[in-house]
Amino acid sequence: MIRWIAFGILFLVWGCQSVSNKKTEEVLNQPWEKIEKAARGSTVNLMMWTGDPLINAYMQDFVVPEVKKRFGIDLKIASGQGNLIVQALLAEIQAGKTESELDLLWINGETFYQLRQIDALFGPWTDKLPNAQYIDFSNPFIAKDFQQPVDGFECPWGNVQMALIYNSQYVPNPPQNRQALAAFLKEHPGKFTFDNQFTGMTFLKSMLMDVAGGAQNLAGDFDEKKYATYSAQLWTYLKSLKPYLWREGKTFPENVSVMHQLFASGELWFTMSNNDNEVDNKVSQGLFPSTSRAYVWDSGLIQNTHYQGIPKLSTNKVGAMTVVNFLISPAAQFRKQNAAVWGDGLVLDVNKLPAKWQTEFQQLPKRKYVPARAELNAKALPELAPEYMIRLSEDFRKNIIEQ
Amino acid sequence: MFRRASLLVYLLLCIVPLLLGLGYVLAYSFGLIGLLNHGFTTAHWRAVLLDKTFWQSLGYSLYIALACMSIVVVVSAALLAGFRKNLTQGFLSAFIYLPLTLPAIVAAFVCFQLWSKSGLISRMVYQVGWIANLDQFPEWINDAWGLGIIFTHTFMATPFFTLLFLQVYEREKIQRLEQLAFTLGATPRQAWLKVTAPILWRKSFFSILLYLVFVMGAYETPLLLGRQSPEMIAPLIIRKLQKFNLLDMPQAYVISAAYLLLLMGFGGLVFSKIKTRMA
Amino acid sequence: MKKTLLFPAILLAFIFGFPLLFLLLLSFGQQWPYPSILPLHWSEETWQKIAWEKRIGNGLGLSLLISLSVGSIASILSLLLAKAVAYSPNQRWWLGGAYLLYLVSPVVLAASWQFYFLRLGWAGQPLGVWLAQFFITLPFGVIFFNSFWNEQQRSLEHLVATLGGTPWQTFWRVSFPLARGPLLICFFQSFLISWFEYGLTALIGVGKVQTLPLMVYQFIGEANIFYAALASCLLLIPPLLLLWFNRRFVFIER
Numbered sequence: 001m002i003r004w005i006a007f008g009i010l011f012l013v014w015g016c017q018s019v020s021n022k023k024t025e026e027v028l029n030q031p032w033e034k035i036e037k038a039a040r041g042s043t044v045n046l047m048m049w050t051g052d053p054l055i056n057a058y059m060q061d062f063v064v065p066e067v068k069k070r071f072g073i074d075l076k077i078a079s080g081q082g083n084l085i086v087q088a089l090l091a092e093i094q095a096g097k098t099e100s101e102l103d104l105l106w107i108n109g110e111t112f113y114q115l116r117q118i119d120a121l122f123g124p125w126t127d128k129l130p131n132a133q134y135i136d137f138s139n140p141f142i143a144k145d146f147q148q149p150v151d152g153f154e155c156p157w158g159n160v161q162m163a164l165i166y167n168s169q170y171v172p173n174p175p176q177n178r179q180a181l182a183a184f185l186k187e188h189p190g191k192f193t194f195d196n197q198f199t200g201m202t203f204l205k206s207m208l209m210d211v212a213g214g215a216q217n218l219a220g221d222f223d224e225k226k227y228a229t230y231s232a233q234l235w236t237y238l239k240s241l242k243p244y245l246w247r248e249g250k251t252f253p254e255n256v257s258v259m260h261q262l263f264a265s266g267e268l269w270f271t272m273s274n275n276d277n278e279v280d281n282k283v284s285q286g287l288f289p290s291t292s293r294a295y296v297w298d299s300g301l302i303q304n305t306h307y308q309g310i311p312k313l314s315t316n317k318v319g320a321m322t323v324v325n326f327l328i329s330p331a332a333q334f335r336k337q338n339a340a341v342w343g344d345g346l347v348l349d350v351n352k353l354p355a356k357w358q359t360e361f362q363q364l365p366k367r368k369y370v371p372a373r374a375e376l377n378a379k380a381l382p383e384l385a386p387e388y389m390i391r392l393s394e395d396f397r398k399n400i401i402e403q
Numbered sequence: 404m405f406r407r408a409s410l411l412v413y414l415l416l417c418i419v420p421l422l423l424g425l426g427y428v429l430a431y432s433f434g435l436i437g438l439l440n441h442g443f444t445t446a447h448w449r450a451v452l453l454d455k456t457f458w459q460s461l462g463y464s465l466y467i468a469l470a471c472m473s474i475v476v477v478v479s480a481a482l483l484a485g486f487r488k489n490l491t492q493g494f495l496s497a498f499i500y501l502p503l504t505l506p507a508i509v510a511a512f513v514c515f516q517l518w519s520k521s522g523l524i525s526r527m528v529y530q531v532g533w534i535a536n537l538d539q540f541p542e543w544i545n546d547a548w549g550l551g552i553i554f555t556h557t558f559m560a561t562p563f564f565t566l567l568f569l570q571v572y573e574r575e576k577i578q579r580l581e582q583l584a585f586t587l588g589a590t591p592r593q594a595w596l597k598v599t600a601p602i603l604w605r606k607s608f609f610s611i612l613l614y615l616v617f618v619m620g621a622y623e624t625p626l627l628l629g630r631q632s633p634e635m636i637a638p639l640i641i642r643k644l645q646k647f648n649l650l651d652m653p654q655a656y657v658i659s660a661a662y663l664l665l666l667m668g669f670g671g672l673v674f675s676k677i678k679t680r681m682a
Numbered sequence: 683m684k685k686t687l688l689f690p691a692i693l694l695a696f697i698f699g700f701p702l703l704f705l706l707l708l709s710f711g712q713q714w715p716y717p718s719i720l721p722l723h724w725s726e727e728t729w730q731k732i733a734w735e736k737r738i739g740n741g742l743g744l745s746l747l748i749s750l751s752v753g754s755i756a757s758i759l760s761l762l763l764a765k766a767v768a769y770s771p772n773q774r775w776w777l778g779g780a781y782l783l784y785l786v787s788p789v790v791l792a793a794s795w796q797f798y799f800l801r802l803g804w805a806g807q808p809l810g811v812w813l814a815q816f817f818i819t820l821p822f823g824v825i826f827f828n829s830f831w832n833e834q835q836r837s838l839e840h841l842v843a844t845l846g847g848t849p850w851q852t853f854w855r856v857s858f859p860l861a862r863g864p865l866l867i868c869f870f871q872s873f874l875i876s877w878f879e880y881g882l883t884a885l886i887g888v889g890k891v892q893t894l895p896l897m898v899y900q901f902i903g904e905a906n907i908f909y910a911a912l913a914s915c916l917l918l919i920p921p922l923l924l925l926w927f928n929r930r931f932v933f934i935e936r
Contacts, residue, residue, distance in 0.1 A: 045890060047888075047889050049900065050900055051900035051901060051903065056735075057731075060735070060737065076890065078888060078892070079897060079900060080889035081900075084884055084885070084889060087793065088796075088885070088889070091793070091797055091800055091885075092800055095796075095798075095800035097800055101805060101806035101888040102888065102889075255903070256905070260905030261905060261907055264713075264714070264715070264907070265715060265716050266715050267716065282905065282906075286713050286723065287713070287907075287908070289713070
């Protein structure tokens, strides 16, 4: 009897696999009109982070009904952050699936790198999109993701600049570089920290570039020798800073959300965000005090882009491409950039747009608590090769947390 | 016949999913499966077992769980001693259930908002004038001793064990035994220490042990209320499983397997001890 | 009640009830800078933004459907299975398996099951999520009912049998009425396990099976504590209502 069951299970687990593989790659040879037509009546499963009601409202109240109306597509939104996306696709590939549960993914550099590592993304496809002509691919911050050319494997959706946020009530003149930060913290200990996740590590990367004497010195592939030299200097600096950090640097906020909470209550005078618009967003939610301001310090902070990607095993690539083409349309990007709606940075080159849209974009309400993006761009730093983040995160543990 | 069929269903629905899961974990830990693995290797096991992180994390988890359960047992017994009547009737009997419906993540959130340096308690103490600014408020969250984690789990477990003790008290008819002790000349204190407490302890020992293991595996609470180092076992596993370095994934499976094996060994030991003591 | 105990009892009740009150208060708050004890502004905006969304209603419905059915079916089935296990000569080994399941880190368990569910084509579907939740609640029930099928119960069954009762009658007329109290408790606990399940639902459901926890859990981890408080309230209301209607869910009243 037991043997029967064992056989049954073996059969179930290794025996039955779906073998139908629709050759969706063929779609890439078709003209765009045919792609849009083929997408009509289909369902697109988009997995994205759903932790912000403003973003959820933008998707549910604007994007979902619009793509239904314009293209007859049912856009379904699945909740999941970067690591869930990676785990879901990884498991599908491991299980030998030929059809993915997902058709579209909202990803950023870290996830993009991991998905490329496991070869889970479909592409290149972005040059098929008619609206891709407006994308500012000449901007290296958009065309390159973690020093890797995106090569049409993901479509830019929003561009954001990392910014430090401070409470101007307590900090009239925020520090503009590492030395000034150290001096400031010696006078006001415990009011600054960074988190142990993506945002904090991005901050460390920015400082590493500063230590290295500029972004150009770390450009390109990972360089072990350079990393060893410059990271050692970075740890020396951070060790000298440690006693003056929040909780004497013995612990760090586990993620940026916790750091925002500590900032909102006044326990911290600083927080930081990968999105320069976040301060406007959080003040308008009534979370941050209205004396909050964001800035990019003189030694520069990283600017990066987040993207839409299509899983290699997606069964509805035509639908996914149609949705993305709408997401990067001037109308959708215009709405998204408004801080009252979401406040996500533009990936389009306004100068390339039809004249009507150019004037529309110029009339967008100005953001209140952070300088205009054009003023910040001079201080923008590029992302480094992904290995830098992995190594910094591990060595930060060894050299700072566990000390 | 009916019993054999039931056992078969049990096998299919409980044991098989478990074994399939364990098989996957072991295979992954030895590099047999996994997209970024390249065939059989003991390298992941060596990496985990020879590194102090795993052992530290194990010790820290055990410390948190022991500290928590010691408090829970004492407090629950005290509540039973002091409020036995109120626990079965009246308003207290309605309120004591409430923490049972709190999931760990919500409990951790509330604990953070209450006890952190800028939390509600700190604000009250400030308004009373005991501290001049929030930096003077003691470190109860993200502290070296894991006080926040212990507090949260104590809060969630105390009602559970108070109710458990109450049930044991009634089922084992302890009240009659106590009265017997009184007639034999025992003081209330003696009766409690020599009669009530030993019975409660022995009858709920297994549940206490189980809850101990449950606290050891806590994830959300140490993540929000603990420090990055030392780290409890579940956050360590998830860090290896989901953080930036995909090549760390097999280590997550090694840690879960090693943790499981250690607990099984320990469980076997306890069982055999109980058996010999009973024999 | 003795006068001396009244005040401590009130204090205790307050301590146990406070978190819920606190969450409810925070969910209506806006801006809470140190050192003010209460938030600076009050508004029902957060509720409007999150709780009245249409998809929240759908999620609530789906979650209730899954958790109520998982809870009831798992507890009834586990009552039957626990009997076979408890009366088996190899009880210790059978039961050991059920315990073992709870020693595996839930996320690791979910990751391993995900593999098999994908193979079987159950991932991303409500049925898959239902089964996964069923697989973790059933062993709980078996452990729970193990002590129910004790010596006393067995001798009672023998007695009925000697008096001429059929096995069916024994179960339906004797064991089942006795099990009613424990069944309610087991149902409620299984319901809770299923209701608060996040990791397994997210992985097996590939984020597509949108239960209420899946939708609101992300708010709890986010920067806005008022959203987090509201999300917590949404999660807590259904189990609290169940508890309100039937306090016997948590223990047997005699």
